Amino acid sequence: MESTIRPTDVTSAIRVLFFDHTAALGGGEIALLNLVRFLNPQAVTPLVLLGADGPLVKQLRPKIDTYIWPLPSGVADRKKDTLGITTLFRIREIFGVLAYVWRLAKFIRRHDIDLVHTNSLKADIIGGIAGRLALRPVIWHVRDRIDEDYLPRPVVRIFRLLCRVIPNYVVANSAATLRTILPGGAESPGSGVLGVARVSRTAVVHDGTIVAPAQDVGAKNNELVHIGLIGRISPWKGQHIFLRAAAHVSKRFPNARFVIVGAPLFGEEEYEQVVRNLPSQLGIETVVEFTGFRSDIEQVISGFDLVVHASVTGEPFGQVIVEGMAAGKPVVATNGGGVPEIVQDGSTGILVPMGDVQAMADAICEIVANPVRARGMGIMGRQRVENHFTVELTAAKVEAVYREVLRRKGERLRPTS
Secondary structure (H helix, E strand, O other): OEOOOOOOOOOOOEEEEEEEOOOOOOHHHHHHHHHHHHOOOOOEEEEEEEOOOOHHHHHHOOOOEEEEOOOOHHHHHOOHHHOOOOOOOOHHHHHHHHHHHHHHHHHHHHOOOOEEEEOOHHHHHHHHHHHHHOOOOEEEEEOOOOOOOOOOHHHHHHHHHHHOOOOOEEEEOOHHHHHHHOOOOOEOOOOOEOOOOOOOEEEEOOOOEOOOOOOOOOOOOOOOEEEEEEOOOOHHHOHHHHHHHHHHHHHHOOOEEEEEEOOOOOOOHHHHHHHHHHHHHHOOHHHEEEEEOOOOHHHHHHOOOEEEOOOOOOOOOOHHHHHHHHOOOOEEEEOOOOHHHOOOEOOOEEEEOOOOHHHHHHHHHHHHOOHHHHHHHHHHHHHHHHHHOEHHHHHHHHHHHHHHHHHHHHHHHOOOO
């Protein structure tokens, strides 16, 4: 059954090991960074162990104890959307993975870890098994939709099965993500919660963001209107859809400028080249800018009048959408995955069908043509973030999960009379 998580008081710090297979600054890693920074230090002592070096390490240190243990290269480098019948690991990598798991289990015991919190699909398997070997509770924080439009079918089947065996608790970043993990529901009659008694609870904990003072929003007559899309450059993120929509918008609003922020992370340079060539093919090269990767997202968003999300596959959550709303910007976003849990259609932004260029162009034009409405959307979006999607609220809910897991562990270990 899904739990309603509410902050409660704490009596002692809980030692939590966060494990992620990568240190690239993807959405899941940024969410992890925000979470560990805002955990109450009197309630939780976080340690982070990463399966690779990268920019996340610099962001974590020196405030968080961070360890780098490189995973076998074949495991660390393989993209989740190219996994095939061999699932997560190839036979030749099995022994290296097993050695890594055993070493990680020893680390957990040696550092007196109270529970293990995994942050990615590969980390769920490796860190989950290590936590079990160390006899510690395991929390899977699932930030990917476990569905065949997002992952290969064998991986979907195996992950759903292991979800019923390895973790004590499953935290999903959206209700949409949770539904893909447990498509038949969270509870099966006569077989325990999640179908296996060992897995006790699930919870939806939306990722939060830092709410800073918002600047003025909305399109302004006779001025340039900046419309931005932020995210890793990848086919499923829909930069090509955004640019094709931009070509339509540009005909009606010559003062519109379109900005693509981001870079390929996982071997998607070929798609990036396709996207960079598209503006000249569409005749809009003079109104399109590519910034590459930017770490100062708050500053980037402050320069936009409108934030666009264009994913062609259901987004597990939509962190950039939350960040745009927090800055008081109206949004146009595709209606899939966890996005409808964030955007209230017609109120804080406009939802459009995934992959529909014309619908996206029409929605952008509707907002640009109505600056008063755009400003109202931005104000309501910011209020929604303040009420539902702050990083403080995320951290408090995760802390409550920790206490519940350890309380239930204590109950199981308590001798019966």
